[in-house]
Amino acid sequence: MAVADRDLIKKINQFNILNTIRGKKSISRIELAQITGQSRASVTNITARLIENDLIYEKEIKNSNQRGRKRVLLALNADAAYVVGIKVSAFMISCAVTDMQADIRSSVDLPVRTSNKPVEFVADLIEEGVSYCISQAGLTPSMISGIGTGIPGLIDRKKGINHWTLFYQKDNVPLRELIQERFDIPVWVENDANTVTLAHQWFGHGRGIDNFLVVTIEDGVGMGIVVNGQLYTGEKGMAAEFGHVVVKPMGNPCRCGKKGCLEAYTSNFSIISQAADILEKDRTLLKYEQVIDAANKGNTKIKKLFTHAGEIMGLGISGLIQIFSPKRIIFSGRGVESGDLLFNPMKKQLKSLTNKEVFQNCEIVIQKFCDTDWARGAASLALQELYKSPIDRIVPKI
Ligand SMILES: [Zn+2]
The missing domain is CATH 3.30.420.40 (ATPase, nucleotide binding domain)
Structure with missing residues (x-):
C-alpha cells in the first residue's frame, strides 16, 4: 500500500478483534489489546461499534481472586446472523440452519438418491430442504445471510461451477446459480471436504x-x-x-x-x-x-x-x-x-x-463421524464470507 487506507485499516482491526473474540469465546478488552497488538483506545472504540451493531455483547462474571469485583468480558452474539449449510451426497441431501457460532438451530436429512438425476431436480430438493429448515428454526429467508453448499467433485469455487461430480455426470453445472435463483440470498459452493476443513478450522480440531x-x-x-x-x-x-x-x-x-x-x-x-x-x-x-x-x-x-x-x-x-x-x-x-x-x-x-x-x-x-458435521461445515463456508478479513481482498494483481 503506497498510501495507508484508513478505512481499510479500520476494517482489518475490526476483523482481528471479532475473530479473536470468536476464537476465545469470551475475553476482556485488556486481553484483546494484548492479543491483537492494538491500543486500548482502539479496542474500546471498535468493541463499542461491534456492541452497537449487536455482533458482540458484554457479560459480567465474578472474579474469583478479587472478592466482590466483577470482570466484564466480551462474547460473540450467536444470533447476530444465521446461515444455511447444505451437503449433497449420493443418497442424501442434508440442510442445516446455524447461528454465528455454527451451532445448529434446525436440520433435516432428505434421503434421496441424487445420482444421475437432472441437476434442476437436485436444486428443487435443496429448495424444499432449505425452506423447511428455515421455518423450523423459526426464521424467515430474509433473516438468512448466506447459503453454503458442499458437494463432492471438482468445483470451481470462484465461479460456483461443478466441473465434475459423481451425481449428475454433466460438465460445468452452474450449481450456485441454480440455488441462487431459488433464494434471494448469497450462495457459495465448495468441495465438501473443504467445507469440513473449514468447520474444523473454525470450531473443531x-x-x-x-x-x-x-x-x-x-x-x-x-x-x-x-x-x-x-x-x-x-x-x-x-x-x-x-x-x-x-x-x-x-x-x-x-x-x-x-x-x-x-x-x-x-x-x-x-x-x-x-x-x-x-x-x-x-x-x-x-x-x-x-x-x-x-x-x-x-x-x-x-x-x-x-x-x-x-x-x-x-x-x-x-x-x-x-x-x-x-x-x-x-x-x-x-x-x-x-x-x-x-x-x-x-x-x-x-x-x-x-x-x-x-x-x-x-x-x-x-474423529468420530457425525452426520451434522458436513452441513455445519457447509454453513461455515457462508460464515467465513461474513467474517471475511478485508486483507483477502487486497491481494496485489500482477
Ligand atoms: Zn480416480
Missing part, C-alpha cells in the same frame, strides 16, 4: 492450528489443506484431490475413469464393492457397517481388504506428511467407523515410510 490436513473417507476420499492458516484450494480451486492420486498404475478402476487411484482401494464404495464379491452379495444392498461387522467376526478375506486399504492409505498419507509436515491430520467421514481395521495398518505403514523427524511432529486425529 483445527482451531488455533496453522498447518493441518483433513482427510474425509466416504464414498470417495476427499481432503482439505490448511497452510499458514489459509485453506489452500489451488490455482482453479480444485486442489487436494487426494483420492485421485494414482498409487498403483493400471490398478483397480476408479469412478473418475483412471486406474489405480487411492480411493479405488480405500473409499467406502470400493471396500463395499470388493466385499460384495467376497460375500457374494448384491453391492447395492450391502452396507459399510455390515462389511466392518464381517471383518470383526473373523472373515479373514474381508479383514485383508481393510488391511490393504490401510496400507494404501498409509502410503498416500506418508507422502502428504513429507510434503506438508502438518501439525495434525484429521480423519473424518463415515469411513472412520472401520477403526483399527483400517487405521492400525495405516499407522504401521506411516512409521516405516515417513522420515521419523517429520512424522514425530504430526498428530493423527481420528
Whole structure:
C-alpha cells in the first residue's frame, strides 16, 4: 500500500478483534489489546461499534481472586446472523440452519438418491430442504445471510461451477446459480471436504492450528489443506484431490475413469464393492457397517481388504506428511467407523515410510463421524464470507 487506507485499516482491526473474540469465546478488552497488538483506545472504540451493531455483547462474571469485583468480558452474539449449510451426497441431501457460532438451530436429512438425476431436480430438493429448515428454526429467508453448499467433485469455487461430480455426470453445472435463483440470498459452493476443513478450522480440531490436513473417507476420499492458516484450494480451486492420486498404475478402476487411484482401494464404495464379491452379495444392498461387522467376526478375506486399504492409505498419507509436515491430520467421514481395521495398518505403514523427524511432529486425529458435521461445515463456508478479513481482498494483481 503506497498510501495507508484508513478505512481499510479500520476494517482489518475490526476483523482481528471479532475473530479473536470468536476464537476465545469470551475475553476482556485488556486481553484483546494484548492479543491483537492494538491500543486500548482502539479496542474500546471498535468493541463499542461491534456492541452497537449487536455482533458482540458484554457479560459480567465474578472474579474469583478479587472478592466482590466483577470482570466484564466480551462474547460473540450467536444470533447476530444465521446461515444455511447444505451437503449433497449420493443418497442424501442434508440442510442445516446455524447461528454465528455454527451451532445448529434446525436440520433435516432428505434421503434421496441424487445420482444421475437432472441437476434442476437436485436444486428443487435443496429448495424444499432449505425452506423447511428455515421455518423450523423459526426464521424467515430474509433473516438468512448466506447459503453454503458442499458437494463432492471438482468445483470451481470462484465461479460456483461443478466441473465434475459423481451425481449428475454433466460438465460445468452452474450449481450456485441454480440455488441462487431459488433464494434471494448469497450462495457459495465448495468441495465438501473443504467445507469440513473449514468447520474444523473454525470450531473443531483445527482451531488455533496453522498447518493441518483433513482427510474425509466416504464414498470417495476427499481432503482439505490448511497452510499458514489459509485453506489452500489451488490455482482453479480444485486442489487436494487426494483420492485421485494414482498409487498403483493400471490398478483397480476408479469412478473418475483412471486406474489405480487411492480411493479405488480405500473409499467406502470400493471396500463395499470388493466385499460384495467376497460375500457374494448384491453391492447395492450391502452396507459399510455390515462389511466392518464381517471383518470383526473373523472373515479373514474381508479383514485383508481393510488391511490393504490401510496400507494404501498409509502410503498416500506418508507422502502428504513429507510434503506438508502438518501439525495434525484429521480423519473424518463415515469411513472412520472401520477403526483399527483400517487405521492400525495405516499407522504401521506411516512409521516405516515417513522420515521419523517429520512424522514425530504430526498428530493423527481420528474423529468420530457425525452426520451434522458436513452441513455445519457447509454453513461455515457462508460464515467465513461474513467474517471475511478485508486483507483477502487486497491481494496485489500482477
Ligand atoms: Zn480416480
